[in-house]
Amino acid sequence: MKGIRQLAERLNISIGTVSRALNGRPDVNDETRRRVLEAAAEMGYVPNQSGRSLRQGTTNAVGFMIESGFDVAGNPDNFFLGVFDGVQTVLSRHHLDLVVLPCATDEDPTQYLQRMVTRRLVDALIISATHRTDRRIELLNKTHIPFIALGRSATPGNHPWLDLDFEGVANRAIDRLVAKGHRRIAVGVPSNDINLGFVFLDGYKAALARHGIAFEPNLVIRAPSSEQGGYQTAHELLTMPEPATAVVLIYELMAIGFYRRLNESGLSPGRDIAVIAFRESPLSRFLSPALTCFRMSLRDLGITLGESLLASMPAYADIYPQGIVRRVWPMELVEGGSDQAIKG
Amino acid sequence: MKGIRQLAERLNISIGTVSRALNGRPDVNDETRRRVLEAAAEMGYVPNQSGRSLRQGTTNAVGFMIESGFDVAGNPDNFFLGVFDGVQTVLSRHHLDLVVLPCATDEDPTQYLQRMVTRRLVDALIISATHRTDRRIELLNKTHIPFIALGRSATPGNHPWLDLDFEGVANRAIDRLVAKGHRRIAVGVPSNDINLGFVFLDGYKAALARHGIAFEPNLVIRAPSSEQGGYQTAHELLTMPEPATAVVLIYELMAIGFYRRLNESGLSPGRDIAVIAFRESPLSRFLSPALTCFRMSLRDLGITLGESLLASMPAYADIYPQGIVRRVWPMELVEGGSDQAIKG
DNA sequence: ATGTGCTCCGTAAACGTTTACGACGCTATA
DNA sequence: TATAGCGTCGTAAACGTTTACGGAGCACAT
Known part of the structure; x- marks a missing residue:
């Protein structure tokens, strides 16, 4: 018409x-x-975008795959919406648009991604919530579509990635707790094979070694990244023969359950067991005592993510000459009262 | 290839x-x-989707527009991820895919939508977070692309919509509070012009009228849909000459701030001021006292949303013969200790 | 007069599909 | 035998763009 x-x-x-x-x-x-x-x-x-795409093999859109049933942040505010905002901001500078591709819980993520790639709906991809070994990365390495992973992975390949600095989080949390006199420090990590758990554990072990503290496997408590998971973590900790005096939880949502279990036993977070968690949300200040946690700008993360992706696309490499980006995103510690010094 | x-x-x-x-x-x-x-x-x-789209003028994708800076649920778990899951489930039955279109905070939503429509990226659209008067609905009424709104609006048109039953929430909350002896009941509603606030207020007024309670405009407290907003709401309530004995908050996140402000004054939620909020999240049980709130299945909502959209698309009208759907989504009350009977 | 280079524009092929149309071979019926 | 009908398949046009190629017109130098 x-x-x-x-x-x-x-x-x-x-x-x-x-x-x-x-x-x-x-x-x-x-x-x-x-x-x-x-x-x-x-x-x-x-x-007409279809005609244009057909002719020049480009769609002027980049995809951001998320898994509906799985919030990588497991945190009480919306992690992804903030990141989208940043990515979209960068893309719109170049007349590109962001389309989010939510994989349903009942579908295999790799198959879903396969379909999206062959559909040629997007020119480039962002994948999130990377696993220790991630078949999506294998798939994308075979095709030649530019992509970036939000999260590292042990899956080989020289693709770009941007990851939260979980190693830094672990190191700084442990340093802080050790400085306050703690020696038996537990960690609560995800029970699935999402990679950030492994990165976090590496940082934990490295920090313990620096302080000359022996690593005890039974202080690593695996639980779902939920409020219930935090409850379980606390329960497991309290029923150990020799309980830890501090814990670092990887998801703030777990802290809620952790607090709840402690309260049930008449214990007080901060006073009886020190708690540090990742990531700051509106809850952190409200919890009593306020949670010591880590802060970051989701929008800035999204901006860097978008720029890093563009840098790996031939058509934009001259504008963003940083090459293959592989870096961690720093976080800022926010002090609360939940990680007080050891008693006595 | x-x-x-x-x-x-x-x-x-x-x-x-x-x-x-x-x-x-x-x-x-x-x-x-x-x-x-x-x-x-x-x-x-x-x-190849481009070739196919070009030939038959269809893309086999439906779009779901969200505004990155604005979480309609304002709630401590991810409202949209759950809904996406349900929508995607329905769509995949018909070899359709869902693409989420996140509008950046710095872009005008109507212009963004305009661009997405003319791009012909999707065959149909879902818009969310509808406003009292919504220019996006005007736009979509002019084009002939099928769409459904998640949320009612005062903007005229005979388009389908699905909305949460905020009127029912208000009515049931007020009934419950009145039955417990409360007569001065405040409400905390959004300060922007999102439509759910108006619907909620209508229900509130109707319920008061049924119980023969006069409507007092200063018991309607407008605040941002955040933890801070809840804090402000409590503050405003406490500094009134004649404070209310109960409050209904439209966002659970506000309850956190509300609790916080009460605690600062040595007051206890539930005992001193009854609180009911929408919508249940992992927090609800953890708050002390546990929050009386409303529960719903996000996935089921998404499924109904998807089916209702398909019903308005000519190509699927025979499979989903419900016609133009305009209905509210029911919610279930979850009892906590935050709405106890009035003192004395 | 011829050649060279430049600016501007028209022509037509290509991208990967879907689908209207017609052709072909076969069977059944008159 | 002629005709009609059916099942199956090939042919080619069409969808709306972009772009390689070449040509027309002009200015200028040789």
Whole structure:
């Protein structure tokens, strides 16, 4: 109805010239270009994306795959919405759009991704919640679609990634607790094979070693990344023969359950057991005592994520010359009262 | 590289037949169809979406627009992820896919939607977080793309919508509080013009009228849908000449701030001021006293949302014959200790 | 007069599908 | 035998763009 053809007929010029004028090609007269742009605006003409995609094999969209049933942050505010905002901000600078691809809980993530890739709905991809070995990365390495992973993985490949600094989180939390006199420090980590748990554990072990503290496997407590998981973690900790005096929880939501279990035993977080958790949310200040945790800007993370992805796309590599980005995202410690010094 | 042409050559049949076989057309031999499907699976062939869209003017995708900076539920678990899951489940039954379109905070939602529509990226749309007057609905009414709104609006039009039963929430909360002896009942509603606030207020007024209680405008407290907003609400309530004895908060996240402000004044939620809030999250049970709130299945909501959208699409109207759906989604009350009877 | 280079524009092919149309071979019926 | 009908399949046009190619017109130098 309102294709490029109608536009050309109306101006009595060929569709080739119209296309060139619209796409900013140099070989078109200034006056002609002005007329074309004017008529296009007047008619409300917007190029049909399917035709354009078919011809030039590009869609001007990047995909962000998430798993509906799985919030990587497990945290009481919406991790992804903040990140989307940052990514979208970067993309819109280049007339690209972000489409989020939510994989349903009952579908295999790799198959879903496969479908999205072959569909050619997007030019590039962001995947999140990477696993220790991630078959999606294997898949994407085979195809040649540019992508970046939000989260490291042990799966080989020289793809770009951006990850939260869980190693730093672990190190700084342990340093802080040791400085306050703690020696028996437990950690609560996810029970699935999401990679951040492994990274976190590496940092934990390294920090213990630095302080000359022996690593005790039974102080690593695996539980779901939920309020219930935190409850379980606390329960397991309290029923140990020789309980820890401090704990670092990887998800703030777990802290809620952790507090709850402690309260049930008449114990007080902070006073009886020190607690540090990742990641700050509106809850942190409300919990009593306030939770010592780590803070980050989701939007800034999204911006860096978007820029890093563009840097790996040939068409934008000259604008973002940072090459293959592989870096960790720093976080800031927020002091609460939940990690007081050891008693006595 | 792996188009329908290669598939046809490999089988020594025409691409027309291959296409018909893949699309389940009747005029193809069973044996031929079997061979085509087998070869397609083996080659990992998936039709190019651009070519298909161009030819038949359809994209096999539906969009779900969200606003990154704005979580409609304002609640401590991820409202949208649950809904996505349900929608995707329905769509995949018909080989449709869901793409989420996150509008950045710095972009005008109507312009963003306009761009997505003309891009012809999707066949149908879901919009969420509807406002009292919503220019997106005006826009979509002009175009002829099928859509459904998650949330009512005062903007005219005979489009389908599905909305949470905020009127029911208000009515049942007030009934419950009145039965416990409360007469001065405040409400905390959003300060922006999102429509659910108006619906909620309507229910509130109707319930008061039923119980013969006069409506007092200063018992309607407007605040942001955040923890801080809840804090403000409590503060405003406490500094009133004649404070209310109960409050109904529209966002659970506000309850956290509300509790916090009460605690600062040495007051106890439930005992000194009754609190009911919408919507249940992992927090509800943890708060002390546990929050009386409303529960719903996000996934089931998503399923109904998806089915209602399909019902308004000509191509699926025979499978989902419910016509133009306009209904509210029921919610279940969950009892906590936060809404005890009035003192004395 | 011829050649060269430049600017601007039209022509037509290509991208990967779907589908209207018609052709072919076969069977059944008159 | 002729005709009609059916099942199956090939042919080619169409969807809306972009872009390689070449040509027309002109200016300028040789």
